[in-house]
Each structure stands twice: as structure tokens, then as C-alpha cells.
Amino acid sequence: MATSDLIAGFIQEILDDAGGIAELQRISLAERFDCVPSQINYVISTRFSPEHGYIVESRRGGGGYIRITRVRADPRKLIMHTVNAVDDRLDLHTAAAFISNILGGNAMDEKSANLIISAISENALRPISPEHRDIVRASIFKQMLICTLNDN
């Protein structure tokens, strides 16, 4: 087994243990596997690229790091899938489950999730008669999900 595979496996383990986020130090990793630092970049670019479903961020200088975040499904796919899964009516409980699922797939940040929930909360929709709330909720929900596809 090549060193690169060992390094990749090690990173995978961290990702598994830490719920999809690994924060590494390039030099420490290189020392642990007795290789040059740039090999870490090689491993990351060949096995943890965005196409493989990961987001990589880093910082140089003292206290520097490399952070790898696993994105389970293609965010767009997951979100569109959710949009299509929503019926004409949507109760708050089900909506929360959808959001939770999307969050689990790292397809949305928590801030946006909170905003969506607040927009379709009972409180926000109070002016609407209870029989109609779930219909409006479904409409707003879909619209907001689609909105998240734009920016980012």
C-alpha cells in the first residue's frame, strides 16, 4: 500500500470520528508518515477534491491548518431532491426533518436553516388560517430552498 493511501485512510478516519470535519497540520502529518509536506497536498488534491465531495480550506503562518469538510451529497442535488419531495402541503414537523437532512448533508449552513425555519414557523404564518398554513408553508419552503442554490 502506498504512503498516499495510508495518509488518505488516516484522514478518512478522522473525518469519520469527527463527523465529517478534519483539521490537520501539514507538517505534523508529513512527519507522522515520514514524507515531504507537499505529499499531503498531493493526497488532498487527488482524494479530497471538491469533485470527491470535500471542501478544503487552509491557513498559513503560525497556527496554520488544513481543514477538510466532507459534503455527503451534491448540495444542489440534495436540495432539488428535497424541493421535489415536498408536496402541496407541508407541516412544520416534516419541514424540520427535511432541513435536518439537508444540514446533515452539509448542503446548507445553519444560519440559512434557522432563517427558513423562522419563515415557516407557526408564529410567522399566524395571520393565515390554520387550514391554509401548510399550503403556504410548502410554497415558501420550496422558494427558499431554490434561493439557496443561487448564492454560496
Place this chain on the structure above:
Amino acid sequence: MATSDLIAGFIQEILDDAGGIAELQRISLAERFDCVPSQINYVISTRFSPEHGYIVESRRGGGGYIRITRVRADPRKLIMHTVNAVDDRLDLHTAAAFISNILGGNAMDEKSANLIISAISENALRPISPEHRDIVRASIFKQMLICTLNDN
């Protein structure tokens, strides 16, 4: 985590606790974090510059100080002001103006702004009869604005 990050965090806490104003003594801070005084200047210039939304004033000599003031109009104030300014009804055009104003005051990020607009768009509220849309829009709008106060 680098020392500079710790120092920055410490200053942030003071700013939060003291409503946006922190008055520091360079030497005391340096001693507390066991670093040279000039590192305090480094932290301030890299993280509390005007571009980051802060005003820094200082005075030398006995009783000297460094005062950091958060200039970003207090987001809470601006947002609560907006919440209170919204009537029972709110048309999309007026809502957009409110959002634009909030954005101008750096009290919200663009992503959240887009989400809010999408939630109260004509499209999202289509299931509601036109006469009632502005009422629901006002309710959702306020609820979402209040939501933005939580995270961040």
C-alpha cells in the same frame, strides 16, 4: 490556535460585553497573553482595522490606552428598529427598501437578505389571496429579522 487568535477573541468578548467599546492597555494585554506589546498592534491592525468595521483610538504616556470601537452600526439596533417600523402590512417593494437599508448598515449578510426576499416574494406567497399577502409578508418578515439576531 495562534496567540493572535486568542487575543482577537478576547477583545471580541470585551466588545460584546461592553456594547461595542473596548478600552485596553497594551502592556497588560501583552502580559496576559505572554507576548511582546507590539503583537497587540499586530492583532489590532490585522483584525480590527477600519475595513473590518472598527475605529481605533489611542493615547500614549501615563494612563495611556487603546480604545477599539465597533462602528458597524449595532446590527441589533438597526434590525429591531426595522421590525418596529414594519406595519401590519408590507408590500414587496417596501420590504426590499428595508433590506437594502439593513444591508447598507452592514447589519446582515447578503445571503440572509436573499433568503428573506425569497421567502416573501410574490412567488412564495402565491397561494395566499392577493389581499392577504401583505399581511402575511409583514409577519414573516418580522419573524425572520428577529431570527437573524440569534446566530451570527
Place this chain on the structure above:
DNA sequence: AAATCAAAGGTCAGATATGGTCAAAGACAC
């Protein structure tokens, strides 16, 4: 009032600590 002193804070260049790129050499699978 002028001179002097001590107590802050300011600047800046250099040292240190990380991470990034890329091309070439080496290893491996067919």
C-alpha cells in the same frame, strides 16, 4: 516656565512558522 524623567503606545524590518505549486524523478501496472 523650562528641563527632565518616566510611562505609555507606535513602527518597522527581520525571524519564524506554516501552507502552496510545480516540475522532475521514481515506481508500478499492463
Place this chain on the structure above:
DNA sequence: GTGTCTTTGACCATATCTGACCTTTGATTT
């Protein structure tokens, strides 16, 4: 033997940390 994957190292970019030296301000001395 050819093509792909891996490994290596020279050189680059950026963030942080440090210390020598400078400036401002208020208090003290003459």
C-alpha cells in the same frame, strides 16, 4: 515499453512573532 500514479525537493506566499528604536503625554524637578 508506455502510461499513470507516487514521491521528492526547490522555490514561493502568507501569517505570526519578536525586538530594537521612536514618539507622545503627564508628572516632577529646577
